[in-house]
Amino acid sequence: MATVTVPANTSVFLLDIEGTTTPITFVKDILFPYIREHLEEYLSDHWEEDECKQDVHLLKKQSEEDLRQHRACPVACASQSGQTDEEKAIREVVEGVLWQMAADRKTTALKQLQGHMWRAAYATGRIQGEVYPDVVPAIRAWRQRGMKIYIYSSGSVEAQKLLFGYSIEGDLLDLFDGHFDTNVGAKVESQSYVRIAERIGVQPQDIMFLTDVTREAKAAEEAGLSVAVVMRPGNMELTDEERSHYTTVTSFGQIA
Numbered sequence: 001m002a003t004v005t006v007p008a009n010t011s012v013f014l015l016d017i018e019g020t021t022t023p024i025t026f027v028k029d030i031l032f033p034y035i036r037e038h039l040e041e042y043l044s045d046h047w048e049e050d051e052c053k054q055d056v057h058l059l060k061k062q063s064e065e066d067l068r069q070h071r072a073c074p075v076a077c078a079s080q081s082g083q084t085d086e087e088k089a090i091r092e093v094v095e096g097v098l099w100q101m102a103a104d105r106k107t108t109a110l111k112q113l114q115g116h117m118w119r120a121a122y123a124t125g126r127i128q129g130e131v132y133p134d135v136v137p138a139i140r141a142w143r144q145r146g147m148k149i150y151i152y153s154s155g156s157v158e159a160q161k162l163l164f165g166y167s168i169e170g171d172l173l174d175l176f177d178g179h180f181d182t183n184v185g186a187k188v189e190s191q192s193y194v195r196i197a198e199r200i201g202v203q204p205q206d207i208m209f210l211t212d213v214t215r216e217a218k219a220a221e222e223a224g225l226s227v228a229v230v231m232r233p234g235n236m237e238l239t240d241e242e243r244s245h246y247t248t249v250t251s252f253g254q255i256a
Ligand SMILES: [Mg+2]
Pocket: 016, 017, 018, 019, 020, 211, 212, 213
């Protein structure tokens, strides 16, 4: 395992999550199935709570909007005998949410409910954030040498904090100096990396960005950051050209 030389001026590591600190399958195989499998139970348990009522209200408004725009919507559930009004109402919400998820909708209503369900699942230990075993030791070593560590992920800052706050290795939030999400801009736009450098208060050249996605690496490089592409099991394969252009690592341990 060859060691990668970090440019001497580097004072900040900026880390992607999916495919970099965390298996790319975590979201697809753990987080989203959790919603599908526990939706009805969650709604039943929290139905009378204000937060859940607001989530349901927002989902209903979304359904109405979808109907107006003639998007297909499957809320016509046959009521079953012996079903209470509440059970029927919950069933309708479940059908609507499953439909939105199957259609890969990214509505605020859907995201808000998912966020609340994940928060509860992490807090009760039903979900734990995955991190590769080389990640924490490497970050600790970097920090000992005075490096600052930031996260930049398309998942919301709140979702990032849940993943690392309730990880398989415990609460890791102390390892990070800050978090960025797409509020600072898209990860494939170089301007986002310029903004991140400004927010941190360093020059772009002082930051080393680690990601699995070469389009993100390219944008960061254009902004002046140094970049290493992280190759993990299940990540997109790099082309030969990309392999020769980018510094690549298979473990954070290579970045010494
Ligand atoms: Mg990634």
